[in-house]
Amino acid sequence: MSKSISEKATSSEEDEKDPRPADSNPKTTPPLTKNWRGQLRVESVIIETPNVKTIRLVPASGERYLPFTYVPGQFLNVAFWIGGGRMNRSYSISSSPHEREYLDLTVRREPRGAVSRHIVDLLRKDDLIEAGGPVGMFTFTGEEADSIVLISGGVGITPMMSISRYLTEQSWPGDIYFIYACRTPEDYIFSKEIAELEKRNPKLHVAIAMSRAEEGEWKGHRGRITKEWLAETVPDLTSRRIHICGPIPMMDGTKALLDELDVPSEQVKTEAFGTPKPSPAAAGTTAKPSTEASGPLVTFSKNNKSAKSHPGQTVLEIAEDLGVEIQFSCRVGTCGICKVKMTAGEVDQEVQDALDDDDKADGIILACQAKPTTEVTVEA
Ligand SMILES: Cc1cc2nc3c(=O)[nH]c(=O)nc-3n(C[C@H](O)[C@H](O)[C@H](O)COP(=O)(O)OP(=O)(O)OC[C@H]3O[C@@H](n4cnc5c(N)ncnc54)[C@H](O)[C@@H]3O)c2cc1C
Ligand code: FES
CATH class of the missing domain: 2.40.30.10 (Translation factors)
Known part of the structure; x- marks a missing residue:
């Protein structure tokens, strides 16, 4: 365990x-x-x-x-x-x-x-x-670039707020484009403080898109974030570092718009808050894949349990099938809660954001990301 x-x-x-x-x-x-x-x-x-x-x-x-x-x-x-x-x-x-x-x-x-x-x-x-x-590595201190575009939706505003508060406090000289999407004025988190920060910091440029605001209820942009609105709101968008955080559909939509606007993908950093699918525990389902388990064998040495993997299955999912407890949270490779030591074998890990160099040198893997490519033994 x-x-x-x-x-x-x-x-x-x-x-x-x-x-x-x-x-x-x-x-x-x-x-x-x-x-x-x-x-x-x-x-x-x-x-x-x-x-x-x-x-x-x-x-x-x-x-x-x-x-x-x-x-x-x-x-x-x-x-x-x-x-x-x-x-x-x-x-x-x-x-x-x-x-x-x-x-x-x-x-x-x-x-x-x-x-x-x-x-x-x-x-x-x-x-x-x-x-x-x-x-977490979705960070910005002002040293990484000379301006920053922070695009968030819903509760994805939280890391952007920390960054904007910090940069304002430091009197950071760069431009901060703070772009936020929410439904109605009632859903605009931190609205008062953002207005105050804007007064204090002439380099903070705030633009809010409200998807369900009634006419007369909101003077700013009504509707979703669009390509035209983004290009109008942020001058020289293609040259700037951009951070995006919010619900997965909003993030995917925004990344696609930035792509159409020719923003180089290496300038775009993202953090997903939601899991792509609810965890089995959250969804209340114990449904198993219908395909035959014919992939590499995975052994959980502390529990003395083994099973062959289904195609594309992660070490975390195999552990759940076997009733081996591995703690998890995000299931998208960012939080690091599912770290386990792999003592034998090899895995592919699509996202490794939560692993540092020491983890990698010690054979630590992220169970939620690790897909076995050979027979694998993990300490769980
Ligand atoms: C790096 C990171 C940072 C984050 N920062 C924040 C933050 O600042 N603020 C914030 O609010 N959140 C944040 N989150 C999200 C947060 O971790 C949780 O995922 C979120 O609060 C939902 O957890 P929960 O236990 O309430 O929902 P869960 O019980 O895990 O459910 C997940 C989703 O599935 C839905 N669901 C649950 N059960 C069912 C069911 N039976 N049928 C259908 N749908 C169901 C729920 O409504 C919910 O939307 C962050 C996540 C990550 C990975
Ligand atoms: S559960 Fe968060 S990194 Fe695996």
């Missing part, structure tokens, strides 16, 4: 220590920490829209400053016990890393979602949550 967040929870020796001198200014010193695990306390719950809330988290230890630092655009992995089962999910940090005393997670309530409903409906001040991180 892979380690859960709590099992991995921190011995202080394992944590990367912050090497900054004790008197360094926590508001301005650059971010340094990774691989933190522990508990955070809910300091307050802020209502953003009818179905979105921000959970402000502070150290559970009572210490003044957060026990880790992060880069704008990163996320935390959180775990909850719900209905007797442990559930892992990832949430982008919406606050700016210059705030060292707290961090914000902004969560949209999914009508049938297990964890988002728990967070939005039930979490209260002083509740403790188990968290790990910071994680």
